[in-house]
Amino acid sequence: MTAVQDALAAAADAARRAPSVHNTQPWRWVVRGDTLELYAVPERQLTEQDPDGRLMTLSCGAALHHALVALAASGWKVSVSRLVGEPLAVIRAVSHAPADPYDMHRLQLLQVRRTDRRVVTDEPVEPAVLEALAAGARRGGARLHVLNRDxxxxLAVMIEHSGEAQRHDARMQAETARWAGGSRASGTGIPDSALPAETPLTTVAERDFGVAGSLAAGEGHDSAANYAIIYGDGDERSDWLAAGEALGELWLVATGRGTAVLPLSSPVELDFTRLALRRMLGDVGWPYLVLRLGIADPEHAGPPHTPRLPASEVISVST
Ligand SMILES: Cc1cc2nc3c(=O)[nH]c(=O)nc-3n(C[C@H](O)[C@H](O)[C@H](O)COP(=O)(O)O)c2cc1C
Structure with missing residues (x-):
């Protein structure tokens, strides 16, 4: 492989740490010449909870974001074509220069990023941090609406309804059971160590994965948490990809500012709650994902990293 191809493969490798719905990692990468192609993997799509592939594409967008951060950290300037079909995106390496320490720091932040399902502390997220998160979402190509108290x-009622509907749907339950709980030797899914041992007592319920994990979630509440919706103007595949890039960028900023992020996707998985979220946006935007933002207990380590598929399963080189 050439030096460019090594850098592209290394970026795809770093992108394995991207967040994805139920840790499905529904992406694969092909290094072809001076380009890196991103493809969705429908075999790892949640066909019950995500029949349109919205959350799958959003997860791929987060992986795209991570790959771009990794390339910047290794000093590569790139051009990106975001496509409507497959591949979803093509990154072309254009030129190389010494890496900037700022870009290297951004990559480090992505390496420590994780989903934190512990309850948040009573310390509020500073308004300036919320502003920075919204700016991060805009840089990624979407917007952030922070909910007011009402x-x-x-949202709490909506999530209660969506959770209830999903609990009574045997196929959805079976799908969740395939991805959550246990030790996850497969390299995918959410292990016990990332799931709360007891249901946290919060106003807005966390997602019920149907299994008790082993994570000490703490005894706090979520009264100091902020809830926000990532949204945008359109409801096409390109918009979902941008939403994923926005999620990646926002989460990078949050990690740097000591802010814990918990995505809550059940209300966007069902039409009736997604429409209710859309009404909250004044019917002018499409909701892609709900987030809980808060300050996690700094005295205790957060959950360990969730597993990832080996590089050999997600990256190939075309000769
Ligand atoms: C599109 C999307 C939707 C998600 N939805 C939820 C959710 O509803 N509840 C939850 O607890 N985590 C949710 N997550 C977090 C994933 O489970 C998490 O990213 C994955 O397990 C990998 O773990 P990590 O983020 O700690 O690396 C979501 C993540 C993404 C990208």
Whole structure:
């Protein structure tokens, strides 16, 4: 492989740490000449909870974001074509220069990023940090709407309804059971160590994965948490990809500012709650994902990293 191809493969490798719905990692990469192609993997799509592939594409967008951060950290300037079909995106390496320490720091942040399902502390997220997160989402290509207190209460009711509907749907339950709990030797899914041992007592319920994990979630509440919706103008595949890039960028900023992020996707998985979220946005935007933002207990280590598929399963080189 050439030096460019090594850098592209290393970026795809770093992108394995990207967040994805139920840790499905629904992406694969092909190094072809001076380009890196990103493909969705429908075999790892949640066909019950995500029949349109919205969350799958969003997860691929987060992986795209991570790969771009890794390339910047290794000093590569790139051009990116975001496509409507397959591949979803093509990154072309254009030129190389000494890496900037700022870009290297951004990559480090992505390496420590994780989903934190512990309850948050009573310390509020500073308004300036919320501003920085919104700016991160905009850089990624979407927007962030932070809910007011009344809207948080509406969200709590919505999530109760979506959770209830999913609990009574045997196929959805079976799908969740395939991805959550246990020790996850397969390299995918959410292990016990990332799931709360007891249901946290919060106003807005965390997702019920149907299994008790082993994570000490703490005894706090979520009264100091902020809830927000990542949203945008369109509801096409290109918009979902951008939403994923926005999620990646926002989460990078949050990690740097000591802010824990918990995505809550059940309300966007069902039409009736997704429409209710859309009404919250004044019917002018499409909701892609709900997030809980808060300060986690700094005295205790967060959950360990969740597993990832080996590089050999997600990266190939075309000769
Ligand atoms: C599109 C998307 C939707 C997600 N939805 C939820 C959710 O509803 N509840 C939850 O606890 N985690 C959710 N997550 C977090 C994933 O489970 C998590 O990213 C994955 O298990 C990998 O773990 P990590 O983020 O700690 O690396 C979501 C993540 C993404 C990208």
């Amino acid at each position: 809207q948080v209460l509406q």
